[in-house]
Structure formats: C-alpha cells, structure tokens
Amino acid sequence: MIEVENLHKSFGEAHVLKGISTSFEKGKTNLIIGQSGSGKTVFLKCLLGLFTPEEGKIAYEGQVYSELSLDEKRDLRQEMGMVFQGSALFDSMTVEGNVMFPLEMFTKQSRSEMQDRVDFVLKRVNLIDAHHKYPSEISGGMQKRVAIARAIVMNPKYLFCDEPNSGLDPKTAILIDNLIQEITKEYNITTVINSHDMNSVMEIGEKIIFLKDGFKEWEGSNKEIFKTDNAAVTNFVYSSELFKKVRQMYLEERN
Template sequence: MIEVKNIYKSFGDSQILKGISSTFEKGKTNLVIGQSGSGKTVFLKCLLGLFTPDEGTIVYDGKNYSDLTDDQKRNLRAEMGMVFQGSALFDSMTIAENVMFPLRMFTKMSKSEMEDRVNFVLNRVNLADAHKKMPSEASGGMQKRVAIARAIVNNPKYLFCDEPNSGLDPKTAIVIDNLIQEITKEYNITTVINSHDMNSVMEIGQKILFLKDGLKAWEGSNETIFKTDNEAVTNFVYSSELFKKVRKMYIDENS
C-alpha cells in the first residue's frame, strides 16, 4: 500500500501539486488520469522518489520515505518496477539482457539464477522464444511486454506504469491492460498507472484518481465514475459521444 498525504510540489514560481492525498492498495490497478498539465507525471515521479515533495508525506507499507536513510531509500527503489511510456529498452541489448538488467543492478544472484528468473518472467508475458531478439526486431506490443517483464523481474512490491498503452493499437492495448491487471493480482503488487486511455479506465480502473490543475478533483472506481456529477470528470471522461452513450446506458440499466 502507498499512502500519499497532502503533498505539494513546485518548480520555481510554478506550483504543480497542490495538497494531494490518496491511498493505493495492494493487488489493485490504481489509475491516475487527467489532462496534460494536470500534474500526473510529477505526481508519479514523486511516488518513484525521483522528486521530493516540498510538503507532505509518502508512506510505503508503513515506511515514511522522508524518514529513510540513503541505504533504505536504495532498498526501497529496488522494490519498485517501472514501465516507461516508450518502453525505454536498451537498443544494444537483447531482450533477455534488457530484462536481466535490474537483477545485475540490485541483486547478487549468480548468472544461472538470473537466467532462470529471466526465463520465468519472459514466459509469464508470453515471450518464451524472444530471448535473443533485439528490441528493433520486436513489435510495439512485444516491446511493452518486455518492459513489463523487466519491471517485475526483481519481484517488486510496487509497479509504476507511465502511459503503458501509448502508441499501441486498441487490440494490443487491451492485451497489455489485461497483463498488467493479472500480474498485479497474482503477485499482490501495488500498481499505479498514469493513463489517458479511457478504455483502460473502464476496463481495469479499480481505483481512479483524477487530477486537475494539480488538485485531486475526484476519486472513485470504474463503476462509480459513471455515476458522478463532477463536472471536471464528466468533461474529461465523456468528451466523446461514445462515452456519453455508454454512461447513459449504464445509468438507465442501474436506475
């Protein structure tokens, strides 16, 4: 579980986060949504420890990040997995070498132990025969699955995903969504996902935090989002006629 308590973050005279509080539970897919400039990326970087909030606290399973020593912070970061928007694979490494990279950085495993672990996670993301391929030989969907395998190879407690469906076709995006949700449940990970993809929100948004202008404008689930009258949320979520029709159907069926 990650508990965020009243965090603020500014850069110069620009205040980006304005007192955000929320809780992200284990075993659930927690989505952070909002328009560009809403503070999502800064918020995610605060959760990752890349930015230090000016005020407020972030608590990871009872451990207040600001109270940790440098060694304890390093140990905590080793418990975090990250799926970057562009996958961020190393072009000069094979897929297997990319997935092994966190093990080389954070563990003292033997080579055979690392190879076994890489085999396991590549099998889990349905890439059992991709070890020797280079990233340039992989499709966008395959690259995302490699990125997920790399993110979970070190058995993280926390998984962070920045726009994991960016650049993918709708069918492949659903595959990635389902994979992230399955892994979250299987390994009881605290997963936080930045997303613009409303299909992801509706399919896997067990907890949704909506940011607007650096503030928490709304939070709920993919079930309650249909019922909200929050104008900021409805303007964002139902900007397309399709989602307006879906919302109307949902309200009619449950009224």
C-alpha cells in the same frame, strides 16, 4: 500500501501539485487520470522518488520516503518496478539482457537460476522468441511487454506504469492492460498506472484518482465513475460520443 499526504510540488513559478492526499492499496490497480498538464507524470515521479516534493509526505508501508537515507531509498527502489511511457529499455542490451539486468545487479543467483527466471517472466508476458533481439528490432507492444517483464522480474511490491498503452493499437493496449491487472492480482502488488486511456479506466480502474490543475478533483472506482455528478470528471471521461452513450446505457440499465 502507499499513503500520500498533502503533496506539493513546484517548478519555479509553476505550482504543479497542490496538496494531494490519497492512498493506493495492495493488490489493486490504481489509476491516475487527468488532462495533459494536470500533474499526473509529476505525481508519479514524486511517488518514485525521482522528484522531491516541497511539502507533504509519501509513505510506503508506513516508511516515510523523505525520512529515509539515500541508501535506504535505493534499497526501497529495489522493491519497485516501473514501466516507462517510452519503455526505457537499455538499447545496448538484448531483450534477455534487459530483463536479466536487475537480477545481475541485486541478486546472488547463478547464471542458470537467472536464466530460468528470465525465461519464466518473458513467457509470462507472452514473449517467447525475442530473447536475443535488441529493443530496436521489436515492435512497440513487444517493448512494453519487455518493460513489464523487467519491472516484475524482481517480484516487486510496487508497480508503476506511465501510460503503458500509449502509442499502441487497441488490441495490444487491451492485452497490456489485462497483463498488468493479472500480474497485480497474481503477485499482490500495489500497482499505480498513469493513464488517459478511457478503456483502461473502464476495464481495470479499481481505484481512480482524477487530477485537475494539480488538485485531486475526484477519486473512486470504475463503477463509481459512471454515477458521479462531478462535472470535471464527466467532461473529461465522457468527452467522446461513444463513452457518453456507454454511460447513458449504464445509467438506464441501472434505473
């Protein structure tokens, strides 16, 4: 479980996060949504420890991140997996090399044990014939799956994804969403996804946090988002005609 309390982050004059408090539960897919510039990425990077907040605290299973030493922070990070928006695969390494990298760095496994684990996670993300290809030789969807495989290879407690299906076609985006949700349930991971893909919100958003201008405007589940009266949320989530109709049908059905 990740608990966030009164988080503030500024860059010079720009006050990006303004007192965010929330929690992310284990075994759930938690989504952070909001318009571009609302502070989603900054919030995610604060959770990862890549940005240091000026005020507030973030606790992982009760361990307050800011109170940890640099080495303790790095040890904690070994329990985190991250899927970056641009995948952030090491372009000088093959797919296999990328996935094996955390194992080589942090485990004492033999070569064959590492190979077995890599084969297993690549199979888990439905990548079978890409072991010896370089990131530049595979598609965006495959890169995302490699990034997910690399993120889960160490059995992390926490999985963070920054817009995991941006730039992907709808079918591949759904595959990636389903994969993340399956992995979250299978390994009982605390998953936090930064997204503005409304399909993801509806499909896998067990907990949704809506950010607006650096404030937490709303939080709830994908069921509750249909019922909410919060104008900012409805304006953002149901900005397209299709989603407006979906919401209307849902409400009519309920009544």
